Amino acid sequence: MHGIERSSGGLSRGGGRIVAGALLRVEKIDVFYHDFHALWEVSIAVEEGLVVSIIGANGAGKSTLLNTIAGVLKPSTGVIEFFGKRMNGLMPYQTVSEGISMVPEGRRMFPRLTVLENLEVGCYIPRARKRKNEVLQRIYHLFPILGERKNQFSSTLSGGEQQMLAIGRALMCEPKLILFDEISLGLAPLVIKNIYQTVRQINSEGKITALLVEQDIQRSLKAAHKVYIMQSGRIRLQGIPKELSQEDIRKAYFGL
Amino acid sequence: MNLLRSGRLYGFVLVVLALISLPYWATRYWVLVILLFSINLALSQMWNLLAGYSGLISLGQQAFIGLGGYALAVFSLYYGLPIWLSIIIGGTISVLFALLISAPIFRMRSVYFAIGTWTVAETLRILFSNWKYVGYGMGLFVKPAYALSFNTIYYSALGVGIASVALVYFLLRSKLGLGLMAIRDEETASETLGVDIFRCKLNCFLISAGVTGAVSGVLYLHNIFIQPYSAFGIDWTVRLVFITIIGGIGTIEGPIIGSFVYVFLQQWLSDYPSVSLLILGIIAIGVILIAPKGIMGTIQEKLGFEFLSPRRK
């Protein structure tokens, strides 16, 4: 909670002001798919210990932003800094070593690997391998179902269980920052509720900063300490959930 | 532009005239070189039509080369039919065979198609080498071709070479060509614009098979001797692939340039055939890595100008 007090003063609406001391700093990045201009001068800051949420309709550029931070896409201009270190141009497998882990959209299990093997692949980087058993126990504690099904092929899991596995897999490398891409997509409401509880748990107990992308505004506002609203590849609104009016959010979201 | 166009036309006429009169002023060696060039050109133009314009990577063109060659031998030798008729029968048999295998082979996509066509050719190779009627693996001599003069064979080779270029040129400017190029660029989009993909590809496959079979007849007028292990060998397709890739896949001029490179290397290193194939292989890989559009494709891109443009205005 300390993190919010510290950062709330620095938040401003609409503008791209950067808060000093942010864990992740994205400054004025532009991203293209060939000549498709997907992100336009996007700036965000994620302070350590927070849950920051990016909201927007589909096509708004949320996933593009996450993928750029993870190194899957490369910004053509602008800066991405993590712990003060420049991240532009790193490949996704390199950003993992730096401490950024991603739960990709659609879960992206390794279907022909068992649950346990999926988790083991999650700690492929040498630093994480050493602490495998310890972290594994913590993940089984967080998601007991994964422990029960560890020898099943991941393709046999239900959608919600797969989402848990995807989160568990991303936690195996003990990241500093975890990126969640549309984790509620295609899941039943009750399951979504559980997943979001875990996200909060990971953040508060595990001391892991989280950046999440979500289509569902209410869910996001509830979970996050700070939100950004994107539309047509641009940040339209940002702030602390309580301070934003429903009307402003609606307008920013639909681009009205 | 008009000047350029008429200049180009005169250029063509001059080249064609020079080639026609070649036996009267050049040495036999050069006539032979152009003969080989023409046949390779015609065959690779047909592979290019498949791979470059409808995205069908066939590794089984040797099936039609073998069929065309054997048709010439069998019909002229066993049945005493005129040579030219036998060549046409060879083309027809190739089309029919292509039609026969098209049902299974078109169920296979990309790499499966490649290996499938190759396996079909290998199957033919074994069948022919176990077939008493065609003399097993010992092969046949195309004796009726002994009667032909060298010049006759040269002109028929030159004829199929030029005809293949003209055929592809006019084909590409036809409705079929338009459909093929659309399919090559974007299969799904072409379908939702009304292009019947299966029919376009099938037509292309049949044309390519028929012409390859007929050209092979001319080839075996020159080779005289046909034997299943070489006639149905993958070596033919290796050449066609290299020629087309080096020259520029999906361009009409590509196989022309490629055939030049091939025949030049082959003649220059005639004592070391494996060296020339080795060099060709290395060039081909280099081309795919550095200039995937081949020599002509790259030149066209740089100059923004096509000599034999299939473009319609």
Add this chain to the structure above:
Amino acid sequence: MLSFLAELKGPIVNGLLLGGLYGIIGIGMSMIFGIVRLVNLAHGDLVILASYLSLVTMVYFHTSPLITLILIIPAMCVIGFFLQYYLLNRVLAKGMNPPLLVAFGLSIILQNILLLVFTPDARALVTSISVKTIPVGGFLNLPVVYLVDFIGSITTIVLLSRFFSRTYLGKAIRAASDDEGAAQLMGINTKTIYAIAMALASGTAAVAGVLVGMTFTFYPHTGPEYLIIAFGVVIVGGLGSLLGTFFGGLILGLAQLLGAHFLGPGFQLLSGYIILLIVLTFKPTGLFAKG
């Protein structure tokens, strides 16, 4: 009826043993197809390259071909790694056809290098066991080499499957084969993984090459023959399972020897091709593939 079956025992047993050899020929191709999504048209030539390398080593050290594996396997692994890392990886992103054509070019280059160095003469890795047979049940003589092939093949497959299920690297390779993008998000450098997979596949080609060389004569141009066999094994056995590939080999071996038995020796290869074409037509993903 009984005598008819007794007559079939020979081709069946020999076919199964030969199938083991086919399995090891196909396994490397299957791995690369499954993991890198590349149809390595040079796989047959890598097998034959290994046969020649073994021949050279064998003559130089006056040793048995099986012993040469100590050198040949690492050598082939290195060759495979570099081919993938510096050549094939560079064309993978360019679509389905360029990698296919590069591999095709590679195949021709390898054949012609072998031709230049070793001449077109037939070679064989002749050892004391080459001509030995074991009598079985009084009516069947099993060639010892076939037995060696079968055991060599099974051993390699067991070792590989242990590697894939027990090591981080093995699991990472399988993960990259399931979903390249997601694997990268786990910190896996998939380009290196592909090169390692090709190194392993070339290692199996080394084993296959030595066994092939001990069993049959080979020429610089024999590669494509084994390529089609390897492809047949992959297609019949389906992708992604070592065991499936092995069974694919057995089916192909059986089909060939039974075909030769009924139609005559000239049709041994033909029956294999026909099986391949039938499977390609009706179930191009392979008989043992899931879904």
Add this chain to the structure above:
Amino acid sequence: MPDILSTQNLTKTFGNLTAVDNLTFRVKEGEILGMMGPNGAGKTTVFNLITGVYKPSRGQVIYKTTDVTHFSASHRCRLGIGRTYQIPRPFENMTVFENLLVGAEYGADLKGKPARLEAAEILDFTGLLPKKDLFAGKLPLLDRKRLELARALATKPTLLLIDEVAAGLTEAEVENLLDIVKAIRQKGVTIIWVEHILMMLNRGVDRLLVINGGKWLMCGDPKECMESKEVQEVYLGAEEE
């Protein structure tokens, strides 16, 4: 007005995922029907089912009075169903003009001069005439989006399916395309239009169809739909827990 297209219990499943679920709707002749829904709502799948890129797992597609459910995509195009793609798919190694010729010769079944005239007319209409001899792969995004529309028009459609023309463009560029769509409608072409920039749908369409999770949510006046509780909930989430 008669229906130009209707779907009956249209369903498409991929494995155990149901992308389109029992969807029944009608398109009236001459209207612009907007279609919206959140990510994964199944809009593009609906397009693929109508145009025949996919075959439905269940249900029917009826065009005019014909059941076209089992017709191929190319056949449906020749009957008059045209479409554009969300991400432009031009024939990159062909000129702009040839791109249109494909539509005119195959889709509209024109030959020779009439085909060329038709193509030229549409090039003029969409403002691509000065670029007709450029290779389509060299066009900037706005022109490729125009080309998508132009190429579909060359097939002489009576029903045109437009999949997101606005994404990735500046606001001025979006306006330009909006004008073209309106002009197409003036020609009497019926349009189904998927768009994420909802403002555009608000301004351009007669009726709005909202789907969510592959299911029919509501259909009617665009303003009413946008302000309805159901739609707000789908997008913004339910207020209560």
